[in-house]
Amino acid sequence: MRDFTYLRATDADAAAEALGPEASIIAGGTNLLDLMKLQIMTPERLVDITRIDGLSTIEEDGDGLRIGALVSNAALAADSRIRAGYPVLSRAILAGASGQIRNKATTGGNLLQRTRCPYFYDTAMACNKRAPGTGCAAQEGAGRMLAVFGTSEHCLAAHPSDMAVGLRVLGATVEVRAADGALRTLALDEFYTLPGDRPDIETTLAPDEIITAVVLPAPRAGSVQAYRKVRDRASYAFALVSVAAVVEMDGDRIGKVDLAFGGVGPRPWAGDDVAAALAGETPDEALFRRAAGALEPDRAPHPDAAFKLPLLRRTLVAVLREATGLAEASPGTDHAKDAA
Amino acid sequence: MQTTLTVNGEERRLDHDVRTSLLDALRDHLGLTGTKKGCDHGQCGACTILLNGKRINACLTLAAMHEGDEVTTIEGLGTPEAMSPLQSAFVTCDGYQCGFCTAGQIMSATGMLAELKEGMPSHVSPSLSEGSEMTDPEVAERMSGNLCRCSAYPFIREAIAMASEDK
Ligand SMILES: Cc1cc2nc3c(=O)[nH]c(=O)nc-3n(C[C@H](O)[C@H](O)[C@H](O)COP(=O)(O)OP(=O)(O)OC[C@H]3O[C@@H](n4cnc5c(N)ncnc54)[C@H](O)[C@@H]3O)c2cc1C
Ligand code: SF4
Ligand code: FES
Numbered sequence: 001m002r003d004f005t006y007l008r009a010t011d012a013d014a015a016a017e018a019l020g021p022e023a024s025i026i027a028g029g030t031n032l033l034d035l036m037k038l039q040i041m042t043p044e045r046l047v048d049i050t051r052i053d054g055l056s057t058i059e060e061d062g063d064g065l066r067i068g069a070l071v072s073n074a075a076l077a078a079d080s081r082i083r084a085g086y087p088v089l090s091r092a093i094l095a096g097a098s099g100q101i102r103n104k105a106t107t108g109g110n111l112l113q114r115t116r117c118p119y120f121y122d123t124a125m126a127c128n129k130r131a132p133g134t135g136c137a138a139q140e141g142a143g144r145m146l147a148v149f150g151t152s153e154h155c156l157a158a159h160p161s162d163m164a165v166g167l168r169v170l171g172a173t174v175e176v177r178a179a180d181g182a183l184r185t186l187a188l189d190e191f192y193t194l195p196g197d198r199p200d201i202e203t204t205l206a207p208d209e210i211i212t213a214v215v216l217p218a219p220r221a222g223s224v225q226a227y228r229k230v231r232d233r234a235s236y237a238f239a240l241v242s243v244a245a246v247v248e249m250d251g252d253r254i255g256k257v258d259l260a261f262g263g264v265g266p267r268p269w270a271g272d273d274v275a276a277a278l279a280g281e282t283p284d285e286a287l288f289r290r291a292a293g294a295l296e297p298d299r300a301p302h303p304d305a306a307f308k309l310p311l312l313r314r315t316l317v318a319v320l321r322e323a324t325g326l327a328e329a330s331p332g333t334d335h336a337k338d339a340a
Numbered sequence: 341m342q343t344t345l346t347v348n349g350e351e352r353r354l355d356h357d358v359r360t361s362l363l364d365a366l367r368d369h370l371g372l373t374g375t376k377k378g379c380d381h382g383q384c385g386a387c388t389i390l391l392n393g394k395r396i397n398a399c400l401t402l403a404a405m406h407e408g409d410e411v412t413t414i415e416g417l418g419t420p421e422a423m424s425p426l427q428s429a430f431v432t433c434d435g436y437q438c439g440f441c442t443a444g445q446i447m448s449a450t451g452m453l454a455e456l457k458e459g460m461p462s463h464v465s466p467s468l469s470e471g472s473e474m475t476d477p478e479v480a481e482r483m484s485g486n487l488c489r490c491s492a493y494p495f496i497r498e499a500i501a502m503a504s505e506d507k
């Protein structure tokens with residue numbers, strides 16, 4: 001690990017002052033330290049934000065909830081209001097990492113975790129995300145974990161977070177604090193950028209900005225919510241694909257639907273077109289297959305990742321069956337209640 | 341730099357390089373070598389300790405970040421004469437072969453049983469709200485952050501089940 005200076009910030013002003021292009025915030029440390037040990041990230045200064053007051057609680061915010069950036073993944077998944085009102089978020093978090101890592105990982109850090117593309121991790125290989133302008137070794141290399149949507153000729157990497165997929169389907173926003181103390185609120189699609197010709201830039205966050213919270217809108221009581229993750233082993237592995245769904249029924253017909261997909265895009269990937277094709281229809285297998293069949297990437301996927309498209313479609317159909325009552329619900333599909 | 345923290349109930353003062361992980365601080369500075377280093381990257385669970393009562397991987401955090409914190413390692417859980425219920429269950433059930441992963445397994449299981457008691461759900465729990473039974477799939481899921489290269493998993497699960505019944 002390269003040497004660095006360490007600052008324990010006591011408040012957000014002190015943290016902002018110490019931040020900049022050569023500095024990194026450290027929160028849970030579970031991603032940053034992993035990358036620093038491999039010299040993939042080499043900050044000259046670490047700004048420890050874990051002792052800043054007021055970032056570790058989940059509070060009511062209008063009809064919704066405001067989740068402090070330092071709330072641990074474990075605490076968020078276990079919070080009774082989240083379990084009742086936003087079960088898809090609990091399920092998405094619980095599908096990721098391990099008990100130990102979830103106890104340490106934070107809400108802000110989880111959003112900003114880096115890709116698991118193997119060439120990003122190998123400093124001997126070309127990678128535009130790690131070393132801009134060097135090329136992309138994945139193009140001609142092995143690509144089982146790569147994205148299929150939103151890629152560019154400069155980068156094919158997928159965002160690995162499960163939690164972010166749960167947040168995307170719920171329409172959560174990210175609260176960001178600028179160095180002068182001003183707060184702005186961003187939808188996830190405004191927060192994350194697509195790779196384009198600058199895959200090293202992943203968000204619209206400035207180097208001296210801090211994520212202070214994630215805000216959830218009002219709970220959707222009565223909706224069925226599901227998170228299904230498909231991976232190479234039963235636990236403790238990143239998603240090949242994942243599907244998050246919030247489905248409201250309107251009598252026998254499908255009402256409002258929201259969908260988001262993990263493991264397939266450089267950010268949690270929204271399924272708005274598919275969702276729109278389902279609204280107002282009577283649930284049946286043919287409808288689900290037709291809607292899922294409309295999922296098509298703009299660019300041809302890496303050959304090793306092409307399997308993800310049929311896998312995603314089939315996983316989506318399976319989730320919709322359970323969410324609309326055509327099949328019995330399995331663990332991962334829950335009924336949302338008023339946040340207790 | 342200097343950091344003071346409480347390890348197994350005793351206040352300890354460390355003089356260390358800023359880069360020192362909590363794991364290296366425990367092993368190399370304090371001589372508490374019961375906590376093992378397997379991967380040093382959060383992937384194996386051999387370094388599991390309790391930080392302020394919660395299980396974490398000691399390899400993925402910096403000693404410098406833990407001023408004033410409370411750490412429990414396998415040495416603080418029990419002694420050969422007075423083992424914790426999990427320690428004695430691992431002995432009774434032969435919950436190991438080479439033993440390299442064992443301290444991490446026991447520390448992780450200690451944290452895991454507390455989480456279960458608090459009603460924390462898991463990925464495989466049928467309901468998010470109704471608490472979980474100590475079934476084999478629940479234990480396997482909740483312990484998936486601890487790998488055993490010898491694959492002693494059936495006996496590890498048995499030991500955890502035995503200890504949880506004792507409580
Ligand atoms: C073995 C292993 C398996 C894993 N499996 C999964 C999985 O299956 N699914 C999954 O989703 N994740 C998985 N993870 C990743 C894990 O979820 C992340 O490491 C964790 O969420 C990161 O949170 P942190 O608080 O530790 O972040 P840190 O490591 O502290 O920080 C990560 C990044 O975020 C920045 N940052 C942190 N907080 C803020 C803030 N408030 N404002 C601005 N910037 C900030 C840091 O500067 C850094 O760049 C796994 C990790 C490991 C090691
Ligand atoms: S896909 Fe992206 S992260 Fe992977 S090697 Fe190419 S540029 Fe790097
Ligand atoms: S040594 Fe910490 S998880 Fe492997």
Ligand code: FES
Nearest residue numbers: 437439488489490
């Ligand atoms: S007993 Fe050998 S690694 Fe688990």
